[in-house]
Amino acid sequence: MTTLTIDGQQQSFTPGETIYEIAERAHADIPTLCYDPRLKAFGACRLCVVEVEGVRNPVASCTAKATDGMVVRTATPTIDKHRKTLLELVASENREVDVDPLRGYASQELAMLVDRYDARTGRFRGKASGKSQETDQNPFILRDYDLCISCYRCVRVCAEQEGDHAISVRNRGFETQITVEFDGDLKSGTCTFCGQCVQTCPTGALADRKAIRATELPGPIEKARTVCPYCGVGCSVDLQAKGGKLVGVLPAMDGPANEGALCIKGQFAFDFVQHPDRLASPLVRREDGELHPASWDEALDRAAGGFMKARDMHGRHSVYAVASGRAPHEAAYAVQKFIRVGFMTNQVDNCSRA
Amino acid sequence: MTSPRTQELIEHWRDQPAPLLSLLHALHDRDGFLSDGVLREVARGLRAPLADLYGTVTFYHHFARFPPGKSAPRVCTGPVCRLRGADALLDELRKDGATPMACSGRCDEPIPVLTGDEVHVGVDSASLVNRPTPLPAVRPDGGEECVFGGIRDAGRAKLAGYGGWAALERAVREQSSEQVIATITDSGLAGRGGACFLTGTKWNAVLEAPGEPKTIVCNADEGEPGCFKDRVLLDHDPHAVLEGMALAAYATGATQGFVYLRYEYPQTMPILEAAIAEAEAVGLLGERILGSDFSFRIHVRRGAGAYICGEEGSLLNSLEGKHPFPRNRPPFPVTHGYNDKPTVVNNVETLASAPPIVRNGAEWYRGLGLGDHAGTKLISLSGDIARPGNYEVPIGLPLRTLLDDWAGGAPGGKAIKAVTMAGLSGGFLAGDDFAVTLDEPSIRARGSFLGAGGIIVYDETRDMVVAAHDVMKFFAHESCGKCFPCRIGTQRLTERLAGEAGPASLADWQSEVVDIGTTMKATSACGLGMAAPLVTESLLRCFPEEVEKHLGA
Amino acid sequence: MSNPLADMEKPQTIFCIGTNMTECHPVAATRLKKAVANGARMIVADPRRIGLCDHADLYLPIRVGSDVALLLGMAHVIARDGLVNEAFVRERTTQVEEFFEHIKGFPPEWAAEITGVPAADIEKAARWYGEVERGAIYYTLGITEHICGVDNVQSLCNLALMTGHIGREGTGINPMRGQNNIQGAGDCGALPNNFPGFQSVIDPAVQAKFEKLWGVKVDLEKGCTKVAALDRCGDEIKAMLICGENTVVSDPNLAHCRKALERLDHLVVADIFLTETAAMADVVLPATSWGETDGVNTNTERRVQRLRAAVPPVGEAKPDWWLLSELAKRCGLRGFEWQSAKDVFNELCEVSPLYHGLDWDRIDTGEYHWPCPDKDHPGEPRLHSEGFINGRGVFKLLDYRDPAETVSDEFPVWLTTGRRLPAYHTHTQTGRSAGIDYLLSEETLEVHPDDVADWGLSDGEWCTMSSARGSIRIKVQANSCSPRGTVFASFSFADTPVNILTGGGYDPATDTAELKVCPVRIEASFRA
Structure with a gap:
């Protein structure tokens, strides 16, 4: 069995695992900014450096494979000082580190690390990096690159997870700029507005433009885990609500069908739920031939009465029901039971044939 | 003559090894720049994502996107x-x-x-005149040379003048791979690009690594400021380099090779191509070399202006058409190199050293060094020095001997105030440091390193803060932008050396510069970010009063 | 799907046919893209050069409705070239000799004639699929929405049986279900032939079981399909309950559909919007929406997952199960005294063998794929690993049939319909979500640029498109996605009701409409 020692604790591991992966299992809580467990380790932010006995320089734990007998220390004063310096450097290139959590799933990562390492010192002031793409008026993704720290998570998630390769990087060094081909709008390239770049961004530089419409709404953000209402893939999502208003969707990183992925519909097409067109009360057709608001009692009596009348006048097979492939099981089950029990007929179907 | 259509060029290059740079150069040469339309066609033709292609093109300094561009x-x-x-x-x-x-x-x-x-x-x-690369001066002390041993023979660039590839011929006819590697290992030859990894060990690792095809890459992306030794070898003795590659291939079982040539050496391209054609014509390269089972082809690929492509991971990514960021290591190129297959990446000088070693034996080469040191090193000497140029020095030669006796000291009888090491990457040596000998242990003891062997000389009149700023600005310009400490650190250090940002008091200034430098050295992902702070470190060590003067101004 | 979504990253050869996955199941498509990036080969067969083709190694541009011919040609090559998995065929299948004799008559050259795909590419596809250890098939409505939809599916099954690409990781026959709970609606017994859990309504044992469970007499005969029901509206059928379906926009042959509903004595619609269909009802019941509803969905890989409400219902909207229980009570029925979605779901688990091992609490994190017959069962992400439900896999002897309608002098162009990424179905939800119109604001007819020129149309201008059933006006969009002679539109916009044109035929076995093939005539139209 292969083992290594992390912060004095023996840990067994499977050859091929990185130090970071093992440390995470051991709850060592190594800080990172460029890491996303779904992506190939990249080694850009260097916050995950650890001390490995017998190795002169600190080692980036996200890319370094563990070897048998390795002795690792994840948080020595030297290592923590490097982390603080790195975070001070990162903070120095950005407009701000504190952003609205509605910007995206990972948007608080930088602010949390800056606090954890006491890096709000204002040291290393200088030129800012990244230039926001203010001309891109797409309604979904805010490209606020003044907050970009060039961690490449957006580039990588688009290529490795989404497979769209819509995002790339222009220039190099401090002039590095996240962009798309020819620096155009997202719409001009291969972007499908799936929002994965938004959700992996650790600073809110890429932000959910629909969610941040609710920034000024009072109250905490409440979340509920559910499943996307569109196609049959069944992506898990966390709905975000503020004071009873549905304000946005987050992909569930542990969603078994989607593992953090969504598409434009699941990510952004949610506000039909509280659209003014929603039916707010039952309607019945009155003598004038028009539909009018009615009480539930009236509507249900009328509806039930119509079915019983048809059965009584034309027999049990004269009543038919169509269940929805969009509503949950309970609806479909109730519909078919209503028909079968109520009318002794199998005149029921769902909308799968067209 | 009508220029070739984009589609024809795409079709020509698509099935060649490492096509992207060559295809882009062909289009860039044709139009003088790379238009949106051309990039769209290339992306389609190579089935590469357009956004990635665009980003990668902008990484290279010499690819123009608009006219007048190349002209x-x-x-x-x-x-x-x-x-x-x-x-x-x-x-x-x-x-x-x-x-x-x-x-x-x-x-x-x-x-x-x-x-x-x-x-x-x-x-x-x-x-302004166009003229060939100057030949190195004859070694002043009359000592024996290795790589410059025959370079001054007229016609050396021609196979006829070169007198055949005797080392390769001997290896192929008389020796096994293991024997060639043993000779190189015993000679003590180590990577002359600056990493000093033992060449024999590297070749052996590739020989033993599973996976095919194996590749030999000649790193001719000589981008380190103050270094110009590879250019003289390639221009005046290309066959020595090619023969070295063929020896490496024979020793490791490689079947393909690339010379990755820096963009700024355009005159070298035809010289290399002519030499390859000559060698192919007489069966020294290509299929069944010298009638044996050994086959090896060499392709020349031009860089497009990126210092970082001299770093082997970046170079391999560049060859593969990817964004030229350095790679995380391990794995190393010996097991996961070009296209993730076993690959030797050697510097020009290293490869050019191999044929004389195989010809004359390991003992001969070891004997060329001084004291316990094996072999020789090319030094590119420039700046405030009477006789700048390339010198092949025995390893272990005192620095002062090179500066004063061989190269005539600073012009006009001025005193030498400082020199750089490793081109720029080693930072400055000054004062007591001049007692070093030209070998890694001696120079590393001073917190610097010999590296690729570029030495820039500054005389007593030079402002070292200005010099340091020039150096740091270069590193900031060439930082690839992948890792945080280098991307932000080189920028912040440049700003502080320029006086554009940062604290005004020496203590605070020093604290910021030292903290940045310490973290860059410890955590950067490649040598660029690790080496860049040596500049500020040595500046503060050797010239604190000059820093204070600048802060006061 | 026979195999879980995670398996989509594992095949060596991927065969996608009739599935525009990057637009209709984008998250599933990401898995295929990953597989390709990791070295898998992908074959895409589709009349249009869809987004998946950008990731494919081989694209087979088949003529609409010619799938059976392509698949017969591939089967022929697999047999001819010795790529049959003999052990699998011997141990797991039946009607073997007849099948292999049958497919001798369908060489790739024959298939090439019908499909328009070069014979060499058909051979290549067959070999790529046949020669690997792990080959997987993915399809969607491009396979099923034909008069020969069942034949298409069975042709795919034949390929999987020949090669043994079923029951193992990275293989399978994998239909991508189009709606979030279309699988669940069937699971729950909203079918004229099955009780919950696909238990046949004509099986006496099942009948007895439900009579006991529900304490009532049950019908001993199958009901009719919705398609048949629409034909019988006003005749045999007088009253209809439609829950959450915009029938008069989504269904083929809209004029017929609308007339059918008009002939009813009594129409009740439960929905979240006053859809075109709801507007025809006598009673409209406001249902709670996704986001307001607790419940359960089953996805395309048979994974049973919980839905949770995040916000209170709009106005007086109520969950479907509640309004059905109220209707039932008013009809004097017992057995509808549910207090919550949990009660309903747990009752379903009780009556369905496929869900018997599940309950509301057990599916909290969505780890189970049905069938899950008892509490100790881990669920079955991958079907058919040991055997087939009916014993052996039966090879089906199939022949190619032309679509119900084929192009003629009067209707010389093939229309095929489908979906687009930003819009879902009839756009009632996506169309009411801010921003979607930035990407898609109106319906257009995708026409090959050369056809645009030849037919005297102009890009961005109006044309009139007519079929045997009617005609509509639609804007032309020059786009080389569609091949020459074939045009494409979706039915997402009620103001461009493409389904007025469709509905020339139905699969005789399933009553599924041939929405993918409809000969049309296209004329420039200058009226604004």
Whole structure:
């Protein structure tokens, strides 16, 4: 069995695992900014450096494979000082580190690390990096690159997870700029507005433009885990609500069908739920031939009465029901039971044939 | 003559190994720049994502996206050229659309100006001439050389003048792979690009690594400012380099090779191609070399202006058409190199050393060094020095012997105030440091390193803060942007050396600069970010009073 | 799907046919893209050069409705070239000799004639699929929405049986279900032939079981399909309950559909919007929406997952199960005294063998794929690993049939319909979500640029498109996605009701409409 020692604790591991992966299992809580467990380790932010006995320089734990007998220390004063310096450097290139959590799933990562390492010192002031793409008026993704720290998570998630390769990087060094081909709008390239770049961004530089419409709404953000209402893939999502208003969707990183992925519909097409067109009360057709608001009692009596009348006048097979492939099981089950029990007929179907 | 259509060029290159750079160059040569439409066609033709292709093109300094592009002059404003008035020459040529370029590897000559595929050198626009790379001076002490052993023979660039590939012939006819590797290992030859990894060990690792095809890459992306030794080898003794590659291939079982040539050496491209054609014509390269089962082909690929492509991971990514970021290591190229297959990446000088070693034996080579040191090292000497140029020194030669006895000291009888090491990457040596001998242990003891062997000399009149700023600006310009400490650190250090940002008091200034430097050295992902702070470190160590003076100003 | 979504990253050869996955199941498509990036080969067969083709190694541009011919040609090559998995065929299948004799008559050259795909490419596809250890098939409505939809599916099954690409990781026959709970609606017994859990309504044992469970007599005969029901509206059928379906926009042959509903005595619609269909009802019941509803969905890989409400219902909207229980009570029925979605779901688990091992609490994190017959069962992400439900896999002897309608002098162009990424179905939800119109604001007819020129149309201008059933006006969009002679539109916009044109035929076995093939005539139209 292969083992290594992390912060004095023996840990067994499977050859091929990185130090970071093992440390995470051991709850060592190594800080990172460029890491996303779904992506190939990249080694850009260097916050995950650890001390490995017998190795002169600190080692980036996200890319370094563990070897048998390795002795690792994840948080020595030297290592923590490097982390603080790195975070001070990162903070120095950005407009701000504190952003609205509605910007995206990972948007608080930088602010949390800056606090954890006491890096709000204002040291290393200088030129800012990244230039926001203010001309891109797409309604979904805010490209606020003044907050970009060039961690490449957006580039990588688009290529490795989404497979769209819509995002790339222009220039190099401090002039590095996240962009798309020819620096155009997202719409001009291969972007499908799936929002994965938004959700992996650790600073809110890429932000959910629909969610941040609710920034000024009072109250905490409440979340509920559910499943996307569109196609049959069944992506898990966390709905975000503020004071009873549905304000946005987050992909569930542990969603078994989607593992953090969504598409434009699941990510952004949610506000039909509280659209003014929603039916707010039952309607019945009155003598004038028009539909009018009615009480539930009236509507249900009328509806039930119509079915019983048809059965009584034309027999049990004269009543038919169509269940929805969009509503949950309970609806479909109730519909078919209503028909079968109520009318002794199998005149029921769902909308799968067209 | 009508120029080839984009589609024809795509079809020509698509099935060649490492097609992207060559295809882009073909289009860039044709149009002078790479238009949106051309990039769209290339992306479609190579089935590469357009966004990635666009980003990668913008990474390279010499790919123009708009006219006048390639035809506009580019003036070297490297640290040595700035000592010689490059800024004035640039200003003079601005009317022709001139732009600056980083050190272009001609620090022993007047200021180079690259226009299209021609390099002219001169100190002002009137004096610009196109001329061949100067030959190295004869070794002043008359000692025996290895790589420069035959370079001064006229016609050495021709196979006929070279006298055949005796080392390869001997290896193929008489020796096994293991025997060749044993000779190289015993000679003590170590990577002459600066990493000093034992060449025999590297070759052996590739020999033993599973996976095919194996590849030999000659790293001719000589981008380190103050280094110009590889250029003289390639221009005057290309066969030695090619033969070295063939020996490496024979020793490791490789079947393909690339010379990755820096963009700023346009005159070298035809020389290399002619030498390859000559060798192929007589069966020294290609299928069944010298009638044996050994086959090996060499392709030349041009870089496009990126210092980082001299880093082997970046170079391999560049060859593969990927964004030229360095790779995380391990795995190393010996097991996961070009296309993730076993690959030798050796510097030009290392490869050129191999044929004389195989010809003359390991003992002969070891004996060329001084004391316990094995072999020789090429040093590119430039700056404030009477006789700049390339010198093949026995390893262990005292620095002062090279500076004063071989190269005549600073011109005009001035004192030498400082020298750089490893081109720029080793930072400055000054004062007591001049007691070093030219070998890694001696120089590393001073917190620096010999590296690729470039030494830039600064005389007593030079402002070392300005010099340090020039150096750091270069590193900031060439930082690839992947890892945080280098991307932000080189920028912040440059700003502080320029006095554009940062604290005004020496103590605070020093604290910021030291903290940045310490973290860069410890955590950067590749040598660029690790080495860059040596500049500020040595500046603060050797010239604290100059720093204080600048802060006060 | 026979295999879980995670398996989509594992095949060596991926065969996608009739599935525009990057637009209709984008998250599933990401898995295929990953597989390709990791070295898998992908074959895409589709009349249009869809987004998946950008990731494919081989694209087979088949003529609409010619799938059976392509698949017969591939089967022929697999047999001819010795790529049959003999052990699998011997141990797991039946009607073997007849099948292999049958497919001798369908060489790739024959298939090439019908499909328009070069014979060499058909051979290549067959070999790529046949020669690997792990080959997987993915399809969607491009396979099923034909008069020969069942034949298409069975042709795919034949390929999987020949090669043994079923029951193992990275293989399978994998239909991508189009709606979030279309699988669940069937699971729950909203079918004229099955009780919950696909238990046949004509099986006496099942009948007895439900009579006991529900305490009532049950019908001993199958009901009719919705398609048949629409034909019988006003005749045999007088009253209809439609829950959450915009029938008069989504269904083929809209004029017929609308007339059918008009002939009813009594129409009740439960929905979240006053859809075109709801507007025809006598009673409209406001249902709670996704986001307001607790419940359960089953996805395309048979994974049973919980839905949770995040916000209170709009107005007086109520969950479907509640309004059905109220209707039932008013009809004097017992057995509808549910207090919560949990009660309903747990009752379903009780009556369905496929869900018997599940309950509301057990599916909290969504780890189970049905079938899950008892509490100790881990669920079955991958079907058919040991055997087939009916014993052996039966090879089906199939022949190619032309679509119900084929192009003629009067209707010389093939229309095929489908979906687009930003819009879902009839756009009632996506169309009411801010921003979607930035990407898609109106319906257009995708026409090959050369056809645009030849037919005297102009890009961005109006044309009139007519079929045997009617005609509509639609804007032309020059786009080389569609091949020459074939045009494409979706039915997402009620103001461009493409389904007025469709509905020339139905699969005789399933009553699924041939929405993918409809000969039309296209004329420039200058009226604004």
